[in-house]
Structure formats: C-alpha cells, structure tokens
Amino acid sequence: MHAEEKFTYETWPAAPEKSTLEAKNKFLGFWFFLGGETVLFASLFATYLALKDKVPNTNMPLAKDLFELPLTFVATMLLLTSSLTSVYAMYHMKNFAFSKMMVWLGITALLGAGFLGLEVYEFSHYVHEGHKFTSSAFGSAFYTLVGFHGGHVAFGLLWCITLMLRNAKRGLNLYNAPKFYVFSLYWHFIDVVWVFIFTVVYLMGMVG
Amino acid sequence: MSTYAQKKGFGATLWDFLTTVDHKKIAILYLIAGGLFFLVGGLEAVFIRIQLAVPNNDFVSAGLFNEIITMHGTTMIFLAAMPLIFAFMNAVMPLQIGARDVAFPFVNAVSFWLFFFGGVFLNLSWFLGGAPDAGWTSYASLAIASKGHGVDFYILGLQISGFGTLMGGINFLVTIINMRAPGMTYMRMPLFTWSTFVTSALILFAFPPLTVGLVLMMFDRMFGAHFFEAAMGGNTIIWEHLFWIFGHPEVYILILPAFGIFSEIFSMFSRKRLFGYSSMVFATVLIGFLGFMVWAHHMFTTGLGPVANAIFAVATMAIGVPTGIKIFNWLFTMWGGSVKFTTPMHYAFAFIPTFVAGGVTGVMLAAAAADYQYHDTYFVVAHFHYVIVGGVVFALLAGTHLYWPKMFGTMLNETLGKITFWTFFIGFHMTFFIQHFLGLWGMPRRVFTYLPGQGFETANAVSSFGAAFMSVGVIVMLINIIVTSVKNVKVGNDPWGDGRTLEWAIPSPPPFYNFKQLPLVRGLDAYWIEKMEGKKGMTPAEPLGDIHMPNSSFLPFIMSLGLFIAAFGAMYHVDKVSWALPVMILGLLITFGAMFTRSVKDDHGFHIHKEELMDDDDKGVKA
Ligand code: HEM
Ligand SMILES: [Cu+2]
Numbered sequence: 001m002h003a004e005e006k007f008t009y010e011t012w013p014a015a016p017e018k019s020t021l022e023a024k025n026k027f028l029g030f031w032f033f034l035g036g037e038t039v040l041f042a043s044l045f046a047t048y049l050a051l052k053d054k055v056p057n058t059n060m061p062l063a064k065d066l067f068e069l070p071l072t073f074v075a076t077m078l079l080l081t082s083s084l085t086s087v088y089a090m091y092h093m094k095n096f097a098f099s100k101m102m103v104w105l106g107i108t109a110l111l112g113a114g115f116l117g118l119e120v121y122e123f124s125h126y127v128h129e130g131h132k133f134t135s136s137a138f139g140s141a142f143y144t145l146v147g148f149h150g151g152h153v154a155f156g157l158l159w160c161i162t163l164m165l166r167n168a169k170r171g172l173n174l175y176n177a178p179k180f181y182v183f184s185l186y187w188h189f190i191d192v193v194w195v196f197i198f199t200v201v202y203l204m205g206m207v208g
Numbered sequence: 209m210s211t212y213a214q215k216k217g218f219g220a221t222l223w224d225f226l227t228t229v230d231h232k233k234i235a236i237l238y239l240i241a242g243g244l245f246f247l248v249g250g251l252e253a254v255f256i257r258i259q260l261a262v263p264n265n266d267f268v269s270a271g272l273f274n275e276i277i278t279m280h281g282t283t284m285i286f287l288a289a290m291p292l293i294f295a296f297m298n299a300v301m302p303l304q305i306g307a308r309d310v311a312f313p314f315v316n317a318v319s320f321w322l323f324f325f326g327g328v329f330l331n332l333s334w335f336l337g338g339a340p341d342a343g344w345t346s347y348a349s350l351a352i353a354s355k356g357h358g359v360d361f362y363i364l365g366l367q368i369s370g371f372g373t374l375m376g377g378i379n380f381l382v383t384i385i386n387m388r389a390p391g392m393t394y395m396r397m398p399l400f401t402w403s404t405f406v407t408s409a410l411i412l413f414a415f416p417p418l419t420v421g422l423v424l425m426m427f428d429r430m431f432g433a434h435f436f437e438a439a440m441g442g443n444t445i446i447w448e449h450l451f452w453i454f455g456h457p458e459v460y461i462l463i464l465p466a467f468g469i470f471s472e473i474f475s476m477f478s479r480k481r482l483f484g485y486s487s488m489v490f491a492t493v494l495i496g497f498l499g500f501m502v503w504a505h506h507m508f509t510t511g512l513g514p515v516a517n518a519i520f521a522v523a524t525m526a527i528g529v530p531t532g533i534k535i536f537n538w539l540f541t542m543w544g545g546s547v548k549f550t551t552p553m554h555y556a557f558a559f560i561p562t563f564v565a566g567g568v569t570g571v572m573l574a575a576a577a578a579d580y581q582y583h584d585t586y587f588v589v590a591h592f593h594y595v596i597v598g599g600v601v602f603a604l605l606a607g608t609h610l611y612w613p614k615m616f617g618t619m620l621n622e623t624l625g626k627i628t629f630w631t632f633f634i635g636f637h638m639t640f641f642i643q644h645f646l647g648l649w650g651m652p653r654r655v656f657t658y659l660p661g662q663g664f665e666t667a668n669a670v671s672s673f674g675a676a677f678m679s680v681g682v683i684v685m686l687i688n689i690i691v692t693s694v695k696n697v698k699v700g701n702d703p704w705g706d707g708r709t710l711e712w713a714i715p716s717p718p719p720f721y722n723f724k725q726l727p728l729v730r731g732l733d734a735y736w737i738e739k740m741e742g743k744k745g746m747t748p749a750e751p752l753g754d755i756h757m758p759n760s761s762f763l764p765f766i767m768s769l770g771l772f773i774a775a776f777g778a779m780y781h782v783d784k785v786s787w788a789l790p791v792m793i794l795g796l797l798i799t800f801g802a803m804f805t806r807s808v809k810d811d812h813g814f815h816i817h818k819e820e821l822m823d824d825d826d827k828g829v830k831a
Contacts, residue, residue, distance in 0.1 A: 021386065025311040029382040032412055036374060040416035043453075047424065047435065047446055054441030133433060137441035140433035144424070166808045175810065 005173060012096040012172075017181035020174055030182045034189050041193050044145045045200060051141035052205070061131050062138070063205030072202045075118045076194065079153075082111035083191040086184045093180055098171045101180070102164060108187065109160045112153055119150050142201070149197055152190045159183055227760040229313035230720055234320050235299035236615060239608075241324050242291030248331065249283035250682060252276050254675055257639070261672035263660040273656035274341035275358065279331075281344030282362065285458070286369060287327040289596070292604045293465045294323075294376055297404045299615050301380065303711035304401045306389025306729060308722045311382040313758040314806070319376040321768035326369025329775055333361035343654065345455070348436035348447035352428055357779055360429060364775040367422045368768070370415055377411030380404055389710070390749040391729030395489070398709045398733075399482060402489050403468030406496040407461050413500070414457035421450035430782050448510060452503035460499040463595065464492060466603030467534060470556045473606055474538050476706045477553040478545025481733060484537040491530035491537075498527045508579045517576040524574035531567055535560060548706065551625035555606035558633050559598060566594030569644065584654070587647025593640045605632065605685070613703040617716045618696050624688035628681045635677025642667045701745075708736040713746045721755045724748075724821055752821060758813045763802045770798030 013019045018027050053062045089104035123143070126132075133143045163183055167176050216224070225233060255276050259267045268276065302310055310316050333339040340362035342350040351359045384397070384405045397405075425447065427433035434440035436447055475482040482488060504512060504520040538560060547553065569591040573579050582588060605628070612620045646667045651658065658664050702712040710727060711718075713735040725748035731737050738746055777792025 025382050025386055028385060029312060029378050032378045032381055036378070036412045036416050039413050040420060043417045043420035043450060047420070047450075050443055050446055051435065051441065054443070056440045133427075133431075137434045137437070137443070140424075140427060140435050140442075144427065144433070144435075162804065162807060175812070 007096065007173065009096045013174075014094070016094065016172070016174060016177035018178070020178075023174065023178035026178050026182055030185055034185065037189065041145075041148070041196075044148055045196065048141045048145045048201065051137045054138050054141075055136040059130075060136055060138075061126075061129050063201075064207075066126055066129065066131055067202050067205045069202070069206065071118065071122055072198060075115050075122070076198050078111050078115045078118070079191055079194050082108045082115070083188055085111065086187045090181060090184050093172065093177060096172060101172075102168070105160060105164055105180075109157055109164075112157050112160070112187075116150060116153055116157070119146070119153075123147075146197060146201065149190065149193055152193070156183070156187055156190060159186070224760075226765055227317075227762045229309075229317045229758050229760050229764075231298045231302050231310050231313065231316060232615070232717060232720070232722075234316050235295045235297075237320050237324075238291045238295035238298060239615070241320075241327065242288055242295055245283055245287035245327055245331075246292065247682075249280055249288050250679065252280035252283065254679060256280060257672040257675040259656065260658075260668050262669065263658050263662075263665055265657055268656070270656040271341065274343075274654075275339040277654060278341050278343050278346075278358075278362070279334075279339045282330065282340070282366070283327075284596075285344060285462070286366060287323075287330070289462050289600050289604070290373060291323055291327075293407075293462065293600075294319075294373075296400075296469065296604075296607050296611060297376075297380060297407075297465065299611055300711055301401050301404045302383060302387070303614075303714065303718065303722060304398045304709050305384060305387065305392050306710050306723060306727050306734075307383060307387040308726075308755065309758065310379050311387055312379050314761060314764065314811075315375050315379050317761070317764035318767055319372040319379065321764045322372030322375070322771070323369040325768045325772040326365045326367070326372065329368060329772055330361050330365030333358055333365075336361075345451055346425070346447075347451075348425065348428075348444040351425060351447075352436055357782075359425075360779045360782070363422050363426045363429065364779060367419065367426070368771050368775060370419055370422070371771075372768075373411055374415045374419075377408040377415070380408040381412065384408075389723075389726045389729055392734070393729075395486065396729055396732045396734070399471035399485070399488055399492070400465070400468035402492055403464040403471075406492050407464045410457045410461045410464070410496050410499060414454045414461065417450045418454035421447055421454070424450070426778070430778060445507075445510060448507055449503070452506045453500075455506065456503040457496075457499045459592075459595070460495060462600045464495065466600045467492065469603040469607045469610070470538065470559055472709070473552045473556040473610060474541045475733075476610075476704065476708055477548045477550055477556075478542045479548070479706055480541055480545040481736075482537070483540035483543075484533075485732060487533055488537055491533045494530040495527060498523065498530070502527065505574055505576075505579075508576045509583045521574050521576040525571055528567060528571050535564060550609075550704065551620070551622055551629060552606040552610040554626060554629045554633075555602045555609075558629070559602045559606075562594060562598030562602070562637075566591060566598055569594065582647060584652055585647035586643045586651045586653055589653050590640050590643035590647060593636075593643070597636055597640070605629075608685075610704075612692075613699050613716045614711055615717060616693070617698050618692055619699055619703055620692050621688050624684055624691070628685040628688065630681075631677050631684065632681030635674045635679075635681060638674025638677060639671050640674070642670050646671070702735075708733040710734055710746070713738070721757060721816060724755075725752055726750050752818055754818055755816045755821070756813055757816060759811055761806075761811070763806050767799050767802040767806075770795045770800075770802060773798065 016023075018024050055062065085104050085108045089101045089108060092098075092101040092104060131142070132139050134140070160183060163176075163179055170176075225237060228234060228237075255268060256273070259265050259273060298310070298316070302308070336357065338356050338358045340346065340351075340354070340358035342354050342359055342362070346359065346362055351362075384401060388397070424433070424435040428435050428437065428442075434442045436442045436444045438444065471482055471488060502520055502524040504516060505524045508517050508520075538556075549557075569587070573582055573588065573591055609620050609625050612618070646664060647653075649663060649667075651664050658668070699716055701707075701715055703716060704712075707713070710729070713727065714723060727734065727746035728749035730747075735746065772795070774792045774795025777788045777790070777795055779788075781788035781792060
C-alpha cells in the first residue's frame with residue numbers, strides 16, 4: 001500500500017503533511033474545523049463578558065478578588081512553552097527524525113499535563129473561596145469558558161498520547177505524518193485561545 | 209467489486225446501508241429519513257390547522273398545542289428541510305464537480321447517523337413524558353421554566369444532530385476545494401455546487417453559536433448553572449442573541465441550496481445558459497456574508513435601543529438587493545429560451561412570485577418601527593412560510609422530481625407530479641396568503657385558540673382548508689413514488705434530455721466509483737458543451753487506471769449510537785435516578801471507544817483494478 005511506503009531521509013518529501021490527497025483534505029478540513037472552533041470560543045467569550053461579576057449578592061467574590069497573577073502566569077508559560085516544543089517536534093517530523101520528534105512530543109504532553117494540573121488546583125482553590133459553577137451566573141460563565149479550554153487541553157493530551165503509542169513502533173510514513181501535523185495545529189490553537197483567556201479573563205479581571 | 213448491480217437479500221441491503229460510506233447511498237438515507245420526518249412534521253401541521261379551524265376548539269389542549277407547534281417547527285427546520293437539502297448535496301454535488309466521493313466519506317456517514325439519532329431522540333419525547341413546548345426558538349425564560357423533560361429532549365437532540373450538520377459542512381467545503389475534476393475551475397462550477405459551498409461555510413460559522421447556546425441551556429437545566437436566571441445574575445437575552453446569530457444564517461442555509469436547485473432547473477428547462485452566471489455567484493456569496501449581519505431583526509422588540517434597531521433594519525433590507533439580482537437573472541434565463549414545462553419547471557415558475565411575496569413581507573418586517581405591530585402575529589407566520597415553503601419546500605419537491613432518476617435510475621410520473629404541484633401550490637397559497645391579513649387584524653401567533661366574533665373565523669377556516677389541499681398533494685406524491693418504484697422502468701444517463709452538467713454524463717444511478725475516468729471540463733455546463741459538439745459523453749482527462757476507494761464501516765453508526773445512549777443518561781441524571789450516570793458514561797465510552805478504534809486501526813481503503821473496470825464495460829455498464 002503506497003501510504004505505508006517506507007521512506008529514507010532522502011526520499012522524504014518537503015511537505016509530508018500535504019503530499020497525498022488524503023493528507024491535503026485532512027489539512028484543509030482541520031483548518032475549517034478550527035474556524036468553527038474559533039466561533040465557538042468567541043460565543044463563550046461574549047457570554048463570559050456579559051456575565052462577568054454578575055453575582056446574586058455582594059458577599060460573593062468578584063474577578064478582582066479571585067485572580068492572582070503568579071499561578072496563571074506559570075500556567076501560561078507552561079502552555080506557551082508546550083506550543084514551542086510542538087514546533088520542534090514538527091521540525092523533526094519534516095526532517096524524518098522520528099525519535100527526536102517523539103521526544104519533543106513527549107515534552108509537549110508533559111507541559112500540557114502540568115498546565116492541566118495547575119488548572120485543577122486553581123479551580124479547587126476558587127471553589128473554597130465560594131466561587132462555584134452553581135453559585136452565580138459569573139461562576140457558570142467562568143467555569144464554562146475556562147473549563148471548555150481545559151477540556152480541549154485534556155482531549156489534546158489523550159490525542160497526543162494515542163498518536164505516540166500507536167506509531168511508536170512503525171516510524172514515520174505519509175499516512176501518519178499528517179496526523180501528527182494536524183495534532184500540532186490543534187495544540188497551537190488551544191494555545192492561542194489561552195492567550196485570549198489570559199488577557200480577557202485574568203488580566204482584565206484583575207484590573208477590575 | 210463490480211457486483212453492485214446484482215440483486216441482494218434484504219439483510220444484506222440493510223447492512224450495506226448501515227455501513228455505507230458512499231455519498232450516493234448516504235444521500236438516499238438522508239432522503240428517506242428527512243422524508244419521514246417531513247411527514248411527521250406535516251402531520252403536526254395538520255393537527256395545528258384542525259385545532260385552529262374553528263374558534264374555541266378543543267381538539268387538543270393548550271399544553272399539547274404548545275408541544276405540537278414546537279415540534280412542528282423544530283422537526284421541519286432541523287429534521288426535514290436540512291436533511292433533505294443534505295440529500296441533494298450528497299447525491300449531486302460530488303457528481304457535478306467530477307469527484308469520486310466526498311473528501312471524508314467516513315465522516316459523511318458519521319454526519320448522517322448523528323442527524324438520524326438526534327432526530328429519533330427528539331421525537332422519542334412524545335412517548336417519554338411529553339415533547340418540548342417552548343417553541344422552536346426555545347427562548348430561555350420559557351425553556352428554563354418548562355416542566356418535565358421536553359426541553360431536555362430539544363437540547364440534547366439538536367446538539368447531537370447539530371454536530372452531524374457541522375461535520376457535513378466541513379466535508380463539503382473540503383470536497384469542493386480539493387476534489388474538482390481537471391478543468392473544473394471555480395467559475396465553471398454549477399450553481400448548485402456554488403450554493404452548497406456557500407451554505408457549508410454558513411454552517412461552519414453558524415452552528416457553533418447554537419452549540420454554545422444549547423450547552424449553556426443544558427448546564428442551566430441539568431447541571432445547576434445560572435446563565436439565564438436573572439435572580440442569580442444571569443441574563444435571558446444571551447440565549448436570544450446566540451440563537452439568532454445561528455438562526456438567521458440558518459434560514460439562508462436553507463434557502464441558498466434551494467436557489468441552487470432552481471438555478472439548475474431554470475437553465476435546464478429553458479435550454480439556455482444561466483443568465484448572469486457570475487453575478488449569480490456574486491449574489492450567493494454576498495447573501496451568505498450579509499446573512500451574519502442581521503440577526504437582531506428578530507429582536508427588534510426586545511429593547512436593544514433605536515440605534516441597534518436602525519442598523520440591523522438597514523442591514524436586513526440590504527439583503528433584498530442580491531436576492532433581487534437573482535430573481536431578475538432567473539427571469540432573463542427564461543426570456544428567449546425554449547421553455548419546457550416539466551414538473552420541476554412548474555415549481556421553479558411558481559417559486560418566483562411566491563418568493564417575491566415572501567421577500568416583500570420580509571422587507572416590511574425589517575422596518576423596525578413597523579415590526580412592533582407585526583411581531584409575534586400571524587403576519588410573521590405568513591412571511592416565513594412564504595419563504596420557507598414557497599422557496600425551500602418547492603425546491604425540495606422540484607429537486608425530488610429532477611434528481612429522482614439520477615438517484616434511483618427511474619423517472620417519477622410526470623402527470624402525477626403535476627397533480628401534486630397544482631394541489632400543493634393552490635393549497636399553499638390558500639393556507640398562508642390569508643394569514644398575512646389575520647396578522648394585520650391582530651391575531652397573535654402561537655395561541656391555541658381564539659374566541660368567536662373577533663373576525664378570525666372565516667380566515668382561519670380558509671387556512672385550514674388549504675392545509676387539506678397540501679396534504680392531498682403530498683399523498684399523491686407518495687403514490688407517485690410507490691407506483692414508480694414498482695414499475696421501475698430504467699432510464700439512461702440523461703433522462704430529461706436537457707442535462708447540462710456532469711451528473712447527466714454518467715449512468716443513472718452512477719456506478720459506485722462515479723467516473724471510470726475523471727472527465728475533462730472545458731467550460732461552464734461541461735456536458736452541454738460536449739453534446740453541442742456532437743459527442744456522446746465527456747472526454748476523459750486521464751487514462752484508465754486503478755481507482756482508490758474507501759472501505760465501508762459500521763463505526764459511524766456505533767459512534768452516533770453512543771451519544772444517543774449518553775443523552776438519556778444526561779437527561780435522567782436530573783431526576784437522581786441511579787442508572788443515569790452509568791448510562792451516560794457507558795454511552796460516552798461507546799462513542800470514544802469507536803473514535804479510538806477508528807484512530808488506531810489503519811484503514812487504507814482498497815483499489816478497483818483496471819481489469820475489473822474493463823469488465824464492467826462488457827457487462828454493459830456504461831461510464
Ligand atoms: C429579503 C429577505 C428577508 C427579509 C428582509 C426578512 C426579514 C425578516 C424579519 C425582520 C423577521 C422578524 C419578524 C418578527 O419576528 O417580527 C423575519 C422572520 C423570519 N424569517 Fe425572514 N426575511 C427574509 C427572508 C427570509 C428567508 C429566505 C427565510 C427562510 C428561508 C426567512 C425565514 C424567517 C423565519 C423562519 C422567521 C421567523 C422566526 C420566528 O420568529 O420563529 N426569512 N424575517
Ligand atoms: Cu432573520
């Protein structure tokens with residue numbers, strides 16, 4: 001089967017993620033999917049902005065009482081770095097350096113897991129302060145927006161690990177190269193969304 | 209693999225359809241399922257008209273009436289009109305661009321099964337404690353207060369089928385961009401393909417807001433959130449915005465493919481190239497773009513303020529311009545053509561004045577100040593039925609007649625077709641024309657009855673009488689389908705004799721690989737060009753070679769079934785029943801398990817070898 005054809009460094013095409021029709025379709029289709037996801041997050045952001053600090057009584061914590069820079073800054077750094085490491089992984093993918101790619105993907109996954117860990121800690125911290133999903137419209141909107149992003153990260157982790165395990169033994173070919181590539185696109189996307197969350201939710205939240 | 213023409217047992221056929229990834233078979237599935245939901249929604253409409261036929265009627269109770277109107281609207285938009293449109297897109301678009309299938313055949317099957325299970329889930333509400341009753345727009349204050357599980361069925365059912373639609377949109381976009389035959393440039397694409405393209409883009413950007421709206425409402429109703437509850441800081445208007453940011457593009461998602469079908473019909477049966485092709489393309493794209501700028505015209509009376517109302521009013525009226533361009537192009541296509549009054553052409557002809565009437569009332573409604581009078585009256589009901597029935601449903605009926613031979617290899621009876629047309633056409637105007645006046649006289653929409661002596665009796669009786677005519681039309685059509693299928697007289701490539709585009713250059717129904725050799729496209733109306741030069745078919749663009757095809761799979765069915773099961777768990781979780789959570793987890797496991805299987809199990813498809821393709825020739829299967 002030509003998709004499983006064995007390659008060497010010399011025969012490996014320059015753009016393996018787009019060198020078969022299937023791969024081209026996957027590549028383009030995924031971009032469209034990300035377009036839809038953008039609208040999805042835009043709707044969540046709009047909802048959040050409309051409901052920010054909308055709480056039923058004055059004892060409840062507001063954005064400026066809750067958010068602290070150090071924790072979210074570390075989380076942001078973890079995720080931004082993971083985006084960079086996934087770029088390294090794709091660089092090695094294009095150079096047909098399978099094991100280097102796997103190492104960088106592994107680092108990406110670890111950073112992503114670290115981010116998720118921090119997020120779980122952060123959420124439980126807020127819940128202790130009385131900022132719950134069910135306590136106010138503000139709470140519902142906050143956990144929905146940030147949680148949707150967190151859910152995307154978790155899904156991305158599962159995806160990354162599945163890809164790594166499935167292809168651990170067989171190396172790169174034109175069938176799985178686009179799969180890795182598409183994953184990296186997804187990972188960049190959730191990184192970009194996080195940049196907006198960091199700005200709109202946390203930075204603007206702390207300002208007031 | 210050249211066995212597709214042979215007779216199969218019922219079980220084998222069923223299995224074939226459950227596992228198919230072939231766009232032509234998926235089209236048939238959409239046609240059957242969408243058709244059945246159309247009948248269900250039609251029955252609900254008949255119940256509405258019986259209840260309203262006379263004043264103070266008690267055919268149904270007020271509560272049941274609310275359920276019926278909600279289910280009628282929801283079913284017709286999401287489970288009848290959209291799937292039927294998808295049926296034609298699937299059946300025709302890949303053929304029109306000279307492709308062997310869509311870009312993602314597997315995903316195509318997932319799309320269908322998600323729609324199907326979502327629709328079944330929604331309709332099961334009738335048997336499981338009551339249907340949703342907050343209207344097809346399900347405004348949050350009503351929906352949150354609605355007792356029982358009706359609205360939960362709405363939320364989850366639409367969520368599931370919505371995913372399917374979204375994936376379908378992406379699939380068609382990629383197909384049209386990447387899979388066009390050699391020579392098929394964008395400006396040579398038939399208009400139906402163009403409208404599929406723009407519609408798919410609308411789906412891609414319009415469905416996510418609906419998804420978000422449904423998620424928020426699901427969180428509010430099932431998981432204790434407070435998005436729409438003012439007492440907890442929530443805001444009920446958010447739903448209206450999200451719903452209409454989806455909802456207005458949705459009406460163009462419905463009408464653009466209808467425009468596409470009519471464009472094909474006008475040029476086929478005027479036997480003339482479509483007048484103003486490039487302005488048609490331009491108008492389609494422009495309508496799609498403007499469609500996103502006007503959603504607040506559904507919220508003029510919400511209190512957004514005069515500035516917002518004015519902006520949205522002007523934007524709304526602007527859509528009339530590209531629509532007008534289209535109307536004139538269709539008229540000029542017929543002008544000087546040798547018009548042939550086939551059944552599809554009857555619908556196309558009737559569509560023009562009907563749709564213009566709907567557009568005029570649309571512009572009337574768009575005058576924000578005047579809309580305070582019209583809003584929530586029968587005038588609005590008349591408006592949207594003129595555009596949706598007079599536009600979309602006419603196109604679907606026309607398309608059924610036009611493409612039936614391509615999908616099933618046999619022609620629907622023309623005489624019965626014309627009987628359907630006339631009864632449906634007369635019935636339609638009888639039902640809905642008078643509703644404009646009912647609205648202007650002050651009859652509100654969504655009321656289950658009215659008192660005698662208010663001047664509404666005669667008009668309502670007329671309206672209900674018209675509904676009976678429409679029903680007769682649909683029944684005649686069903687008879688037509690049965691008679692035709694039993695007789696099953698096979699037809700050739702171009703049964704209308706006036707085919708212009710690629711789908712008419714190949715057998716009816718086409719072999720499963722569509723084109724033995726990809727055709728070379730030399731201009732707009734590719735097949736017509738060849739016919740005019742006296743050739744029998746298309747010139748191939750490639751030598752005969754192996755064809756790569758995807759494998760069929762049962763996974764799409766299982767994936768969708770999982771979500772269907774999970775939805776029951778999510779819904780009954782609210783009642784604190786012990787099995788709810790396990791069922792939800794089980795369902796999700798099934799879905800994710802199927803996705804996982806798909807991901808780790810390689811599926812490279814298979815090749816049809818050159819020799820087998822040559823064999824097909826010997827058996828008389830032309831390509
Ligand atoms: C020139 C084009 C059009 C204009 C200017 C227009 C304008 C409007 C306006 C202003 C309303 C809100 C009326 C109110 O609730 O008070 C409305 C309602 C509606 N329109 Fe249109 N429209 C146009 C075309 C269409 C088309 C093509 C469709 C569908 C294929 C459509 C479907 C609907 C539906 C379903 C509603 C009612 C929604 C509901 O409240 O349940 N319209 N239209
Ligand atoms: Cu609208």
